[in-house]
Structure formats: C-alpha cells, structure tokens
Amino acid sequence: MSQPALLRLAKVSKRYGTVQANKEIDLEVHSGSIHAVLGENGAGKSTLMKLIYGVEQPDAGHIYWNGQEVHLARPSDAQALGIGMVFQHFSLFETLSVVQNVSLMIPGKPADLAQKISDLGDQFGLSVDPHAMVHRLSVGERQRVEIIRCLLLNPKLLILDEPTSVLPPQSVRRLFETLRKLQAEGMAILFISHKLDEIRELCDTASVLRSGEVTGRVDPREHDARSLAQLMIGREMPNVAHAAPRPPREERLRLNALSHPRASRFGTTLEGIDLKLRSGEIVGIAGISGNGQQELAALISGETRAQEPGMIEIMGKKVGHLGPMARRKLGFAFVPEERLGRGAVPEMSLADNSLLTAHSRNMLSRGFIRRSVERAFTRECIDAFDVRTPGPDAEAGAMSGGNLQKFILGREIMLNPDVMLVSQPTWGVDIGAATAIRRRLLDMRDQGCAILVISEEMDELFEMCSKLHVLHKGHLSSALDAAETSPQEIGRYMIGAAT
Structure with a gap:
C-alpha cells in the first residue's frame, strides 16, 4: 500500500464575517514533495497556511497528519507534529536581538544559539548578525532570521510564504539548493511565491486557488509562466504598456x-x-x-x-x-x-x-x-x-x-x-x-x-x-x-x- 499523505485537508472552510476566505479545500502534501500554492493576492493562500499552522481554526472540514485526524488549536500544536512556518509578514519582536527572538522558540544557551545561527547563515546564504537588534534590520535581513529560526526546529513540513521576495539572486540560488537537500531527506515543503519562474524551477506539484477554492492541480514544470498566471487569475494576463518615455525635464x-x-x-x-x-x-x-x-x-x-x-x-x-x-x-x-x-x-x-x-x-x-x-x-x-x-x-x-x-x-x-x-x-x-x-x-x-x-x-x-x-x-x-x-x-x- 502507498504511504498516506503527510498532510491532508478535506473540505476545509474558513469565513471572516462576510468574506469566505477558504471554501471546501481539499489538499494533499506528501513527504519529499515541494508543493506550490498559487493564487492572486486575496485568493486565500495565507489563510490556508494559518489553518495548517494552527494560527486559525477551520469553521468546517478536517485536517489529517500521517493519516490521523488532528485539531490544531495553536501553533505549538503544529510545531509538536513537525510543522514549521515562515510568514510573509514577520513575527519578530523588534526590541529583542536576533538570538533573543530565536530563543523564544528554540531552547539553548544564547552563545550556543548564536553559533547555530551563524553556522546556518553561512551554510544557506542567510547570514545575519545574531546579536543585532531586530528593529535595526532591513526587511531582507528579517526574512533571513525567520527562515533560520524555522530551520532550527528541524520540521517535517516547512511552510514558506513568499520566502524569496526580498532575497538577492545569489541567496535565492543557495536557498533553493538547501530546499532540494531538505526535499531529498524527505521533508515536505509548502511553497507560496508570486514568482512563477521560481515555482516552475523548484516545485513538483502546484495547487491553484481562486476566490478561496481549489480550481486545479498541475505539475508546474509542464507549464510556462504565462499559462500558470492564466490558471491563477482566470483570465488573460495584462501587458505593461511600454510607451516611449518623454525626455526628462526639470x-x-x-x-x-x-x-x-x-x-x-x-x-x-x-x-x-x-x-x-x-x-x-x-x-x-x-x-x-x-x-x-x-x-x-x-x-x-x-x-x-x-x-x-x-x-x-x-x-x-x-x-x-x-x-x-x-x-x-x-x-x-x-x-x-x-x-x-x-x-x-x-x-x-x-x-x-x-x-x-x-x-x-x-x-x-x-x-x-x-x-x-x-x-x-x-x-x-x-x-x-x-x-x-x-x-x-x-x-x-x-x-x-x-x-x-x-x-x-x-x-x-x-x-x-x-x-x-x-x-x-x-x-x-x-x-x-x-x-x-x-x-x-x-x-x-x-x-x-x-x-x-x-x-x-x-x-x-x-x-x-x-x-x-x-x-x-x-x-x-x-x-x-x-x-x-x-x-x-x-x-x-x-x-x-x-x-
């Protein structure tokens, strides 16, 4: 018999007032898979990830982990199963240092944690000063802290919400190398990105969300970026009009x-x-x-x-x-x-x-x-x-x-x-x-x-x-x-x- 999906969602729904964020979502994520979730802004991607991570709870439906139904009342429940998440909007305390933020989730002495942060940063191209105060860091540097903190948990399922949005090309390449190594070791990765070429390069499966519903599941490697975009937005892609600029003036x-x-x-x-x-x-x-x-x-x-x-x-x-x-x-x-x-x-x-x-x-x-x-x-x-x-x-x-x-x-x-x-x-x-x-x-x-x-x-x-x-x-x-x-x-x- 084939192995059950590491994570399975069955008819999961979530509503905020008059807004139906997710509607009867069915989703399967298998160990060793890098699974993309595609959709326009507001399609329900981030809400779905919060349900999986225990930040929010579904109004209806069921969540299964290794074939067993689970109820994720809080992020610590998800972390105990082996689910880690890097949010698009950061969840760091600005008045604390990098190592102090990490210590809130990872046990250990500050000096040991600082060394682990430095080692992971060097290994994955995510270098950051462990003793820097978070409020002094740029957006890109904060993103690196989030990714490092999550990797230190050694998750079985890693959720990445726009992880490359502020990384330079060199770090993106190294991050992808890291994700492929983690994939080879059996880790499952849920990957949200607006960069369709990255999804085509990295992911083996993609679920398409539109208006809170799953409208398709494809192998992104078999599509070009434009066709993926059309699946995602449900219409022809708009073009940027490149009118000849006027000569600069004052x-x-x-x-x-x-x-x-x-x-x-x-x-x-x-x-x-x-x-x-x-x-x-x-x-x-x-x-x-x-x-x-x-x-x-x-x-x-x-x-x-x-x-x-x-x-x-x-x-x-x-x-x-x-x-x-x-x-x-x-x-x-x-x-x-x-x-x-x-x-x-x-x-x-x-x-x-x-x-x-x-x-x-x-x-x-x-x-x-x-x-x-x-x-x-x-x-x-x-x-x-x-x-x-x-x-x-x-x-x-x-x-x-x-x-x-x-x-x-x-x-x-x-x-x-x-x-x-x-x-x-x-x-x-x-x-x-x-x-x-x-x-x-x-x-x-x-x-x-x-x-x-x-x-x-x-x-x-x-x-x-x-x-x-x-x-x-x-x-x-x-x-x-x-x-x-x-x-x-x-x-x-x-x-x-x-x-």
Missing part, C-alpha cells in the same frame, strides 16, 4: 555628497552619495538587502535628518533639515518597504489610514475629521487600484499583502506628487497585481512625475527604469543606462566586484 530630487553615520553598529554608513532625478523619469536603485537601502530611504523621506540641509534637495529647495510633513508639502510622496507599521497602521481602518498622508485632501475642518470625504477618497482608491477588500472600514492588518500594497501605493498616487520614492513596490505581490503596479508607475512617469524606485527585483528595475544605480556597503554607483547594462553587470556591482 530636476526634482538631488542628493549632494549625502553622507550619514550608521545609527548603531548594526546599521550601514552612507558615504558621498550623489543622485539626480528629473521630471518624467524613473531611476532605480538595486542592491542586496542591508547595504544601506533602509538608511537612504529614511534620509530622503525625512524620517532621518541629513547632516547638512543642502545634502538633499526637493523641487530645488534644500530639505535635509526638514521632516516628512514639510517635504510632503513640497510635492513629495513615499511608499515604504514595510507595509504594516510604516505604510499603514494594522489596527486602523483603510479610511483612517488614508487620513495619515491624505489629510490635505480636504479631510479636516477646524480640527475635526470629515468622515464623508475620508471615506470617499478611500473608496475611490479601492476602486481605482482594484483593492480586494469589503470596503473602507476594513482593517489594514486583515488584508493580504498584495492588496495592502495596492492601497498604500494608490493612496500616494492619488495625491498627484511631483516626486515619489517607492521602496520594494511589488514585494510579495502576485504577477497580476505587480503588472498593474508597474503600469501605474509608468503612467505617472508619463504624466511628468519623477520616481525613484528602490527594489531587489532586478527584472522590475530593468522593466521600468531608464537609469540604474547600485548601492553596496553604503556607496552608490554612478548612473548606468538600463538599455546598455546587463543584469550580470548589475549583479557584479551588487557583490562589490565592479566599481
């Missing part, structure tokens, strides 16, 4: 020998950064996470003040000494890489999150909030940017990552900025939503906006940008013409092999 953002010391021994010092951004162009900044992207974005947005006012100019004015609000009044807009906590307040509704940056849109009167204006703005954003949500009263923290990203980006675009900084615009976003976001940014460029994009998605940068810079250890390369530069050359800059 200068709208300028960095003049921008230097800034690192805030702690875990940060990155920025040294002598020069950059020019003009109306009607998109300029990209590539680089491996943790090379100063976080510090640079904070300086440009005004969250961190520059050492000299003239180090940063917006619309021809020296702004290095000004805060975020003063810069926004000059026509600046900002989409941070961290959606929850910086881009949006999780516990607040979408309408109230609109107020945070769009209050200048007639939302305030004599110190009072004009709720009707706030809701109308939010509804317009939801409709214009295809945000899948029940409405303006939905909590930001309850939304899928891709839909929250579309909302935050839409909120900033609706302010009609003159200059815009977008950090990791399509992190964790499905292929349909990513295409829509890039198309919107290209439309803004054509309308004359000056856009600076910080991204670790090299394909994305080449698709949108006319010029590219690379940030490596706090130093910014000179501008490279995207049309005359190869990804391989950008990769050499990223690892410091080019100057």
